[in-house]
Amino acid sequence: MRVSELFLPEVRDALKTDPVAIRxxxxxxxxxxxxxxxxxxxEEEQLIFLKALPLTxxxxxxxxxxxxxxxxxxxxLAPEMAVKLVAExxxxxxxxxxxxxxxxxxxxxxxxxxxxxxRDLRSLLAWPEGTAGALMTTDYVELEAEMSVAExxxxxxxxxxxxxxxxxxxxxxPEGSLRGVVSLRALVLSKPDKSIADLMDTEHLVTVHGxxxxxxxxxxxxxxxxxxVPVVDDAxxxxxxxxVDDTIDAAEEDNTEEVxxxxxxxxxxDSYLKAGFFQMIRSRGICLVLLFLGEMLTGNVMSQFEETxxxxxxxxxxxxxxxxxxxxxxxxxxGLLIRALALGEVVPKDTLAxxxxxxxxxxxxxxxxxxxxxxxxxxxPDLNGQVALVVGLSLICxxxxxxxxGGLMPIxxxxxxxxxxxxxxxxxxxxxxxxxLLLYCLIAQAILSGGGAS
Amino acid sequence: MRVSELFLPEVRDALKTDPVAIRxxxxxxxxxxxxxxxxxxxEEEQLIFLKALPLTxxxxxxxxxxxxxxxxxxxxLAPEMAVKLVAExxxxxxxxxxxxxxxxxxxxxxxxxxxxxxRDLRSLLAWPEGTAGALMTTDYVELEAEMSVAExxxxxxxxxxxxxxxxxxxxxxPEGSLRGVVSLRALVLSKPDKSIADLMDTEHLVTVHGxxxxxxxxxxxxxxxxxxVPVVDDAxxxxxxxxVDDTIDAAEEDNTEEVxxxxxxxxxxDSYLKAGFFQMIRSRGICLVLLFLGEMLTGNVMSQFEETxxxxxxxxxxxxxxxxxxxxxxxxxxGLLIRALALGEVVPKDTLAxxxxxxxxxxxxxxxxxxxxxxxxxxxPDLNGQVALVVGLSLICxxxxxxxxGGLMPIxxxxxxxxxxxxxxxxxxxxxxxxxLLLYCLIAQAILSGGGAS
Numbered sequence: 031m032r033v034s035e036l037f038l039p040e041v042r043d044a045l046k047t048d049p050v051a052i053r054x055x056x057x058x059x060x061x062x063x064x065x066x067x068x069x070x071x072x073e074e075e076q077l078i079f080l081k082a083l084p085l086t087x088x089x090x091x092x093x094x095x096x097x098x099x100x101x102x103x104x105x106x107l108a109p110e111m112a113v114k115l116v117a118e119x120x121x122x123x124x125x126x127x128x129x130x131x132x133x134x135x136x137x138x139x140x141x142x143x144x145x146x147x148x149r150d151l152r153s154l155l156a157w158p159e160g161t162a163g164a165l166m167t168t169d170y171v172e173l174e175a176e177m178s179v180a181e182x183x184x185x186x187x188x189x190x191x192x193x194x195x196x197x198x199x200x201x202x203x204p205e206g207s208l209r210g211v212v213s214l215r216a217l218v219l220s221k222p223d224k225s226i227a228d229l230m231d232t233e234h235l236v237t238v239h240g241x242x243x244x245x246x247x248x249x250x251x252x253x254x255x256x257x258x259v260p261v262v263d264d265a266x267x268x269x270x271x272x273x274v275d276d277t278i279d280a281a282e283e284d285n286t287e288e289v290x291x292x293x294x295x296x297x298x299x300d301s302y303l304k305a306g307f308f309q310m311i312r313s314r315g316i317c318l319v320l321l322f323l324g325e326m327l328t329g330n331v332m333s334q335f336e337e338t339x340x341x342x343x344x345x346x347x348x349x350x351x352x353x354x355x356x357x358x359x360x361x362x363x364x365g366l367l368i369r370a371l372a373l374g375e376v377v378p379k380d381t382l383a384x385x386x387x388x389x390x391x392x393x394x395x396x397x398x399x400x401x402x403x404x405x406x407x408x409x410x411p412d413l414n415g416q417v418a419l420v421v422g423l424s425l426i427c428x429x430x431x432x433x434x435x436g437g438l439m440p441i442x443x444x445x446x447x448x449x450x451x452x453x454x455x456x457x458x459x460x461x462x463x464x465x466x467l468l469l470y471c472l473i474a475q476a477i478l479s480g481g482g483a484s
Numbered sequence: 485m486r487v488s489e490l491f492l493p494e495v496r497d498a499l500k501t502d503p504v505a506i507r508x509x510x511x512x513x514x515x516x517x518x519x520x521x522x523x524x525x526x527e528e529e530q531l532i533f534l535k536a537l538p539l540t541x542x543x544x545x546x547x548x549x550x551x552x553x554x555x556x557x558x559x560x561l562a563p564e565m566a567v568k569l570v571a572e573x574x575x576x577x578x579x580x581x582x583x584x585x586x587x588x589x590x591x592x593x594x595x596x597x598x599x600x601x602x603r604d605l606r607s608l609l610a611w612p613e614g615t616a617g618a619l620m621t622t623d624y625v626e627l628e629a630e631m632s633v634a635e636x637x638x639x640x641x642x643x644x645x646x647x648x649x650x651x652x653x654x655x656x657x658p659e660g661s662l663r664g665v666v667s668l669r670a671l672v673l674s675k676p677d678k679s680i681a682d683l684m685d686t687e688h689l690v691t692v693h694g695x696x697x698x699x700x701x702x703x704x705x706x707x708x709x710x711x712x713v714p715v716v717d718d719a720x721x722x723x724x725x726x727x728v729d730d731t732i733d734a735a736e737e738d739n740t741e742e743v744x745x746x747x748x749x750x751x752x753x754d755s756y757l758k759a760g761f762f763q764m765i766r767s768r769g770i771c772l773v774l775l776f777l778g779e780m781l782t783g784n785v786m787s788q789f790e791e792t793x794x795x796x797x798x799x800x801x802x803x804x805x806x807x808x809x810x811x812x813x814x815x816x817x818x819g820l821l822i823r824a825l826a827l828g829e830v831v832p833k834d835t836l837a838x839x840x841x842x843x844x845x846x847x848x849x850x851x852x853x854x855x856x857x858x859x860x861x862x863x864x865p866d867l868n869g870q871v872a873l874v875v876g877l878s879l880i881c882x883x884x885x886x887x888x889x890g891g892l893m894p895i896x897x898x899x900x901x902x903x904x905x906x907x908x909x910x911x912x913x914x915x916x917x918x919x920x921l922l923l924y925c926l927i928a929q930a931i932l933s934g935g936g937a938s
Contacts, residue, residue, distance in 0.1 A: 058687050062707050183672065190673055197651055197669070197711075214668060215651070218637065219644055233512050252736065253516045255729040257651075257711065274728055275709035281732075282706065285739050286823050292746065293819020293909065294812055302824035303837060310841075311848050314816050318809070322853050325808045326860060329801040336797060343790060346800050347783040350807060350917050354779045355772070357811070358748055358910040362768050365747020369740050370756035383757060387764075394765050399776050406780055455747065455909045456812040463804050 034066030041067055045075055049082035056087050065094030077106065089118040092127075098299065101130035113142040120194060121147075122167035122276065125154035153269070162247050163240035165280055166261045166270030171199035173226055175209050180222035186214070195273050198258050201230050208260055208268040211235060237262045240269050247272050248281045249374060284372075291451035292368060294321065317456070324460045328467050335471040338478060344413055345474050348403070348421050349467070355399050355425055356432035356466040357459035363388055363436025364458045371440055371450045378445055384437050392433030396426035420474045427473070428466040435461060488520035495521055499529055503536035510541045519548030531560065543572045546581075552753065555584035567596040574648060575601075576621035576730065579608035607723070616701050617694035619734055620715040620724030625653035627680055629663050634676035640668070649727050652712050655684050662714055662722040665689060691716045694723050701726050702735045703828060738826075745905035746822060748775065775910050781918045789925040792932060798867055799928050802857070802875050803921070809853050809879055810886035810920040811913035817842055817890025818912045825894055825904045832899055838891050846887030850880035874928045881927070882920040889915060 037055065044051040056064050068091050071079055080088055080103075092100055092115055104112050104127065116124060116139050128136050128151065140148055150168040157163025171193050173182050186196050199217075201210040210230030220229055237260050238247050250259050251274055258273045287297040296313040298305045305313075332339065339345055367384065370376040376384060400422035407418040439453035491509065498505040510518050522545050525533055534542055534557075546554055546569055558566050558581065570578060570593050582590050582605065594602055604622040611617025625647050627636050640650050653671075655664040664684030674683055691714050692701050704713050705728055712727045741751040750767040752759045759767075786793065793799055821838065824830040830838060854876035861872040893907035 060688060060690070060708055062709075063688075187673055190669070196672070214672065215644070218650070218668065218672070219641055234514065234517075236514070248732075252729070252732045254514055255516075257728070274711070274732075275706070278702075278706045278728075278732065278735075281735070282827070286827065289743065289746065289819050289823045292743065293815050295816045295820060298820075301827070301829040302820050303830060303834060303841070307841075307844065310845060314813075314845065315849055315852060318812055318816070318849055318853065319856065321812050322805070322809055322856060325805050328804040328808075329860075329864075332801045332804075333798075339800060340794070340797050343794050344787075346793060346803075347786045349800075349803065350782040350786075350921060351776070351779050353804060354782075354914060354917055355776055357913065358772055358775050359768075361747050361908075361910055362749045362772070365743050366749060366752075366756050369743045373736070373740065373755070375755040376757060380757060387757070387761075390761065391764060391768065395769055395772055398769060399772065402773065402776060406783075410783075454815075456815050459811065459913075460808060463808055467804060 034063055034070055037063075037067050038070045041071070041079070042075070045071075045078050045082075049078075052079060052082045053084065053087075056083055061087065061090035061094050065091050069095075069099070073106075076103070080107075085114065085118060089115055093119060093123045096300075097126050097130050100127050104131065105135060109138065113139055117143055117147065120167055121150050121154060121169050121270075122165070122194070125151055125164070128155055129159065157240055160244055161240065162238045162242045162244060162261050162272060163269065165244050165247060165276055166240070166272045167194045167276075168270045169193045170258075170260075170268075170271045171196055172268075173199045173201045173212070175201040175203075175225075175227040175230065177226045178222065179217050179220050179224045179226065179229065182212070182226055183217055183222075186217075194271065195258050198271070200260060200268055200271070201226055202268050206267040208235065208237065208262055208266060211260065235260070238272070239263070244277075244280045245284055245372070248277050248284070251277050288368065288372060288449070288451045291449055292365065292454045294318070294454045294456035321456050321460045325463060327464045331464060331468045331471065335475060338471065338475050342417065342474070342478060344410065344417060345420070345470075347410075348407070349470065351403065352421070352424050352428055352470050353463045353466045355403075356428040356462040357455075359392065359395060359429045360432035360436035360458040360462045361455040363391075363433045364440055364453055364455055367437050367440040368450045368453065371444055376441070378441055381438065381441055384441065385434060388433040388437035389430060392430035393426070395433070396429030399429060400425040416477055420470075420477050423477075424466075424470040424473050427469045428462065431465055431469070432458070432462045435465075488517055488524055491517075491521050492524045495525070495533070496529070499525075499532050499536075503532075506533060506536045507538065507541075510537055515541065515544035515548050519545050523549075523553070527560075530557070534561075539568065539572060543569055547573060547577045550754075551580050551584050554581050558585065559589060563592065567593055571597055571601065574621055575604050575608060575623050575724075576619065576648070579605060579618070582609055583613065611694060614698055615694065616692045616696045616698060616715050616726060617723065619698050619701060619730055620694070620726045621648045621730075622724045623647045624712075624714075624725040625650055626722075627653045627655045627666070629655040629657075629679075629681040629684065631680045632676065633671050633674050633678045633680065633683065636666070636680050637671055637676075640671075648725065649712050652725070654714055654722055654725070655680055656722050660721040662689065662691065662716055662720060665714065689714070691720075692726070693717070698731075698734045699738060699826065702731050702738070705731050742822065742826060742903070742905045745903055746819065746908045748772070748908045748910035771910070775914045778914045779917060782921050785918060785922045785925065789929060792925065792929050796871065796928070796932060798864065798871060799874070799924075801864075802861070803924065805857065806875070806878050806882055806924050807917045807920045809857075810882040810916040811909075813846065813849060813883045814886035814890035814912035814916045815909040817845075817887045818894055818907055818909055821891050821894040822904045822907065825898055830895070832895055835892065835895055838895065839888060842887040842891035843884060846884035847880070849887070850883030853883060854879040870931055874924075874931050877931075878920075878924040878927050881923045882916065885919055885923070886912070886916045889919075 068076060169192055171186055171189055190196050197214045199212050200208060203209050210232040212226055212230040216229050236250055236254050238250055240261050240263055247259060258271045260271050261269045263269055290297045294317045298313055403425050404418040404422040407413050407421050436458045439458055440450035443453045444450045522530060623646055625640055625643055627639060644650050651668045653666050657663050664686040666680055666684040670683050690704055690708050692704055694715050694717055701713060712725045714725050715723045717723055744751045748771045752767055857879050858872040858876040861867050861875050890912045893912055894904035897907045898904045
């Protein structure tokens with residue numbers, strides 16, 4: 031049972047009678063759980079709940095909510111309260127909120143922020159969604175390399191309340207260039223009079239560029255086991271940092287989008303049960319209709335071979351078997367490649383190696399299925415070896431084609447700049463259906479055209 | 485370009501002439517990059533490289549390698565060197581290694597470890613793979629609640645070299661029960677004479693049970709933005725901790741397995757390009773053959789309706805269209821639900837809500853496709869309204885069935901204890917093909933049985 035379900039009845043009671051009890055309860059539990067309780071309340075209750083709390087937990091709740099829910103809530107608040115809350119938010123969460131706010135309200139709140147906050151906010155908003163710049167925060171510990179360890183720890187204590195993490199501190203030159211990174215671990219383990227310059231990492235610093243894709247950030251943090259990664263511009267100036275917890279959230283979102291694209295669904299903005307019905311229909315419908323129009327070509331293909339099919343109707347009985355074998359093989363190859371590309375295990379220059387692997391796999395798998403298929407045909411009443419040959423040969427051709435197509439489509443899609451997951455199973459299957467049926471009919475016509483076969 | 489590709493030529497040169505240069509190079513770069521360079525070397529070069537290094541970087545390389553590569557390497561080392569390296573590894577990495585070592589070698593090395601290390605190792609090895617217990621390490625900072633902050637920091641300095649993280653410290657009772665958690669942040673920001681008991685979190689501590697699935701660990705760390713989570717037994721005794729970097733690696737593995745299962749591939753142990761050819765064939769072949777055998781039923785279904793199909797051969801032309809519309813819809817539903825289950829957004833008690841949502845979506849999507857399909861039939865030469873009715877009705881029925889099946893299968897698979905991703909697109913598509921064709925043929929027979937239709 032979730033913490034929130036445990037507390038919800040108690041909170042509902044307290045809302046009517048005793049707002050102080052709410053304050054006490056919220057002190058005891060984690061903001062993530064408070065946010066869950068909050069989401070379980072009605073709109074009216076949410077506002078009473080929020081007003082019963084001091085500023086800090088108010089902001090914590092706001093920061094835990096999803097971007098769109100957060101924007102909805104801020105729109106409903108009285109303008110003074112909205113400004114007060116937004117001013118207290120961390121820089122990165124504030125920027126995420128502004129991406130969702132109506133322009134008028136955003137401008138109004140922006141005008142009320144401190145000069146520094148407003149400048150930071152503008153610089154964060156300049157980065158497109160999905161980039162490191164959009165994910166970073168400007169709330170980090172900045173040191174000078176000339177400081178001693180004791181001075182650095184003093185600085186960390188002063189700014190701790192306002193930064194995203196104190197576990198890494200960044201030494202910056204007067205021009206704003208990142209000179210080195212020092213961990214709180216190193217500071218605590220070192221003598222107090224040692225200089226930061228002697229302690230900090232300077233060589234081969236792991237950094238990401240503001241314009242880098244957020245998946246690059248995840249890969250850097252995962253590879254080097256970091257708690258945060260600094261974001262820099264072309265000139266090496268420190269722009270902000272991205273902490274591991276934000277990376278985890280971003281990676282989870284990326285994975286969800288990948289799986290949804292792979293399944294032929296345009297990524298949903300909300301979770302499955304919360305997404306609006308018509309949003310869901312649109313996300314699915316556009317893709318389904320496009321695939322449906324493409325699949326119509328299968329009818330045109332088959333009608334060209336009406337005579338052959340009519341004369342040996344049994345050919346029709348094996349049609350779904352052949353196209354589904356192709357579809358399944360293509361789905362396997364596409365899934366393997368989409369994932370390998372996402373992990374950086376395969377890069378576009380591996381195209382030839384992938385093609386070789388898929389053709390070889392396709393031949394082996396195709397021959398196995400062809401053998402099974404041909405045997406099945408031979409056990410079918412009144413069918414002869416010619417039909418078995420048609421089915422077997424078609425299976426080999428279709429499976430090899432599907433493996434190659436499934437393997438190369440994600441790479442091609444990536445090369446032209448889209449998410450490889452767009453080369454979804456449904457898309458691959460549709461192409462394989464059309465080409466597969468054409469191959470099947472051509473092979474059938476070539477082999478059976480001589481004499482009647484059934 | 486990867487760091488490793490940059491350095492590889494230099495390393496190769498140094499291997500032949502100047503082992504000291506290798507030592508210097510390795511000091512400059514991150515162990516993750518050293519491991520990549522290492523992997524680029526031949527087997528023979530790897531051993532020379534390793535022997536050129538001091539113990540610490542040797543162990544770091546070993547810890548960065550994948551489990552199976554690591555085991556291969558240890559098997560190739562001289563027994564004394566293997567023991568020395570294994571003794572220095574962190575507890576969790578050592579346990580991962582032992583899962584892969586041949587029993588004889590494992591027993592031999594185990595006998596040479598210190599008593600404490602051997603006991604920890606045995607307790608870690610007892611947990612099945614994929615559980616929190618198998619992921620945790622026993623190398624953490626243990627405090628007594630009665631300590632002062634200054635004493636705690638002193639303790640942390642003493643043990644820092646041997647623990648996985650110093651950013652959290654765990655207060656444990658004499659019986660081994662977890663009493664509270666305190667962060668290095670709290671210690672650094674607090675007065676030195678304050679008591680740990682006053683500082684540590686005790687209420688609603690986030691912990692996971694040793695037997696919990698590793699996806700629960702990821703969810704806890706992601707939800708509460710933790711750097712590590714403590715693992716406890718039934719009695720609340722602290723067994724170990726899991727750090728965020730290990731969670732990220734585990735989550736990445738889980739995601740890869742999810743995508744591969746969804747695509748109808750048994751999870752590969754290695755990356756796409758490194759997996760052995762026959763391992764790949766087995767991973768794909770078993771699934772393909774099983775689906776192929778299932779799909780054969782489509783032939784049996786159709787042969788029951790041979791007469792109807794023969795008399796209106798145009799029915800055949802729309803067959804792939806109808807089953808692919810079902811397959812695509814089922815793939816969408818399965819993908820959405822597999823992901824929603826993995827994120828905990830949908831739990832089994834939501835089954836009815838999911839069924840309602842999928843039937844409603846299926847009806848709307850089915851009607852849209854049916855309208856397009858029926859129009860296409862009417863524009864087909866020589867086909868009448870009856871065939872349009874057959875195609876339209878079938879599309880609605882098949883799409884609704886596919887949506888429902890795709891939505892419920894992942895939940896059902898989870899209920900019986902398997903990974904929901906086993907309810908893969910290929911599996912759903914195969915079931916939808918069989919039922920879809922049956923529906924199509926039945927509807928065709930019912931509507932067309934009266935008179936000739938073409």
